[in-house]
Amino acid sequence: MQRSGQFLVQSTPAGSTFTPEDFDAETRMIGKSAEDFVRHEVLPRLEEIEQAKEGLMRELDRKMGELGFTAAEVPTHYGGLDLPKTTVALIVEKLGPEPATCLTLQAHAGLAILPLVLEGTPEQKARYLPKLASGEWCGSFCLSETGSGSDALAMKTRAVPDGDGYRLTGEKMWVTNAGFADLFTVFAKLNGEQFTAFLVERTFPGVSLGREERKIGLHGSSTRRVVFENVFVPKENLLGEVGKAHYIALNTLNLGRYKMAASALGTGKYALEVATRYAKDRHQFGQPIANFGLIRQKLAEMTTQLFALESMLYRTGALMQEWFEPIHALPPDHPELHLRYREAASEYAGECAMLKFFGTEVQYFCADEGVQIHGGYGYTEDFPIAKIFRESRVPRIYEGTNEINRLNLTQHLIRQMQRAGLPLIEESRARESRPIDTLPDKSLEMLATLVEGFRQATLYAFRLAWEAYGDHLREQRQEVAAAIADMTTMLYGLDSIVARLPKLQGTASDAGLLAGLLFARYATQVMRDRADLVLNALNAPAESHRLMERMLPLPRFNAVEARNQLAQFVLMRDGYPYGV
Ligand SMILES: Cc1cc2nc3c(=O)[nH]c(=O)nc-3n(C[C@H](O)[C@H](O)[C@H](O)COP(=O)(O)OP(=O)(O)OC[C@H]3O[C@@H](n4cnc5c(N)ncnc54)[C@H](O)[C@@H]3O)c2cc1C
Incomplete structure (x- = not known):
């Protein structure tokens, strides 16, 4: 099992990472069923989804249950499919063209189901997982409150012991799927102090809902407050250990962030697809706008970013799967099951945070450029890109804002160094004498x-920041921590692309090299900018600046021609030219 962060300290052999090209026929069929579902059963109902037609999203959620999507991460012992993390991401990616449906699935199959999978007792799992896996029941995750979002631990919801259970009082905000969920995973402070999770059924007396929030987008997705007024929760519905619900919340969110990158990829590819079609159809100055260099540049840049994201996403999924795989062999009542799940779900927390902020920013970039390619028509609801644009804003906010996730990534690197012995400082010193x-x-x-x-x-x-701030980097110099997160992301992106290239065949191989070059150019500019920021913030001497410049030469090639050629592949394929 590979430890998180290895890409920082050792080179990655070409062809050694998992990529979409490695999917077998069976997995491709699963992906195809998700794609068919969204294209034939969801997108034709967009208008009803937009109007939040009563009962529709629940109906779609049930269908996703019938198709097995809600069972993807549930152990087979409890009626699930226990699919590899890469396959789970493929399903989510394929649902990306309709973000509200995709979010409904993620909240149900991920945020609601995973707390039970990770920390539930065998009895709790047997009681709830089969119903949630089949889609008979839907679930929600209740962490945020009006006064506590990023600072989740400042929550006010309280639980107190009462006879054979607990009394729960408080109000949760922004609960996805709240309108039709049967089960709420609720985080509260037991006795005002101990952060603890509870499984609360919709029908427990004292549970009520606020109105639907009036959101910019995702109109088809239910988002409501959930109020708990002195709700009695039987003691067997306490989830995990008293005072240790942070394991449940954080590990569920880690895996959720990974899948957010998958949905971002799917939505981003869809934006590219509709923008490509429009660019071919729309004529100005007597020719399709797809002929214009500045439009082709956009198509190529969207493709480049998506290619990097895809390469990073599936690589990470396979690495995480190595940690989950051995757990399948354990009996369902193994006393250390939850500890093994904790290890597996937290090891790649840094990469998951990275995928979340990078992926959602790629999605937003694609949606924004997609609107630009549509011109004025992109600003009307007559074209699908308008909805994609509206729905691409909020992913940068939920499941940990992108600011928080940047800080999480750098914090994770520090943790890997301290607890897992990731030799970041030693490797930096070893490499310093031989800049490229x-x-x-x-x-x-x-x-x-x-x-x-x-x-x-x-x-x-990283080393200079560590020497200056040590453990306090996150609190004392957020800007530096975030810049290091960006540099780490650019490294992981380029590394994942370069490792993937040998797997591409035919035209995809040519297109892959073009995207690799273009990403390298973009990423070098980001690296230089962030490196400069770090060095200046640390008052580093001129020789540090010179050394950094020697590590980051600008790749020289004809980027205009590369973009043109890559755009040609996109136009030939009517969209994204790689993947399954
Ligand atoms: C459509 C939607 C669905 C959602 N679904 C769910 C759900 O199902 N369950 C659930 O529990 N929650 C859900 N959320 C809540 C979501 O997770 C929170 O909105 C998010 O965590 C941010 O919290 P906040 O909105 O309170 O913003 P705040 O935490 O108030 O942040 C405001 C700004 O300050 C920044 N900031 C905050 N702290 C720091 C810091 N330490 N350093 C630097 N910058 C900081 C943030 O990055 C942000 O830019 C949902 C939200 C939305 C909009």
């Missing part, structure tokens, strides 16, 4: 060398 300086001319060699330069630069920035 120049880049070879041949494209593949150039990319591989640049990955090493990114590694050197990220480690160097």
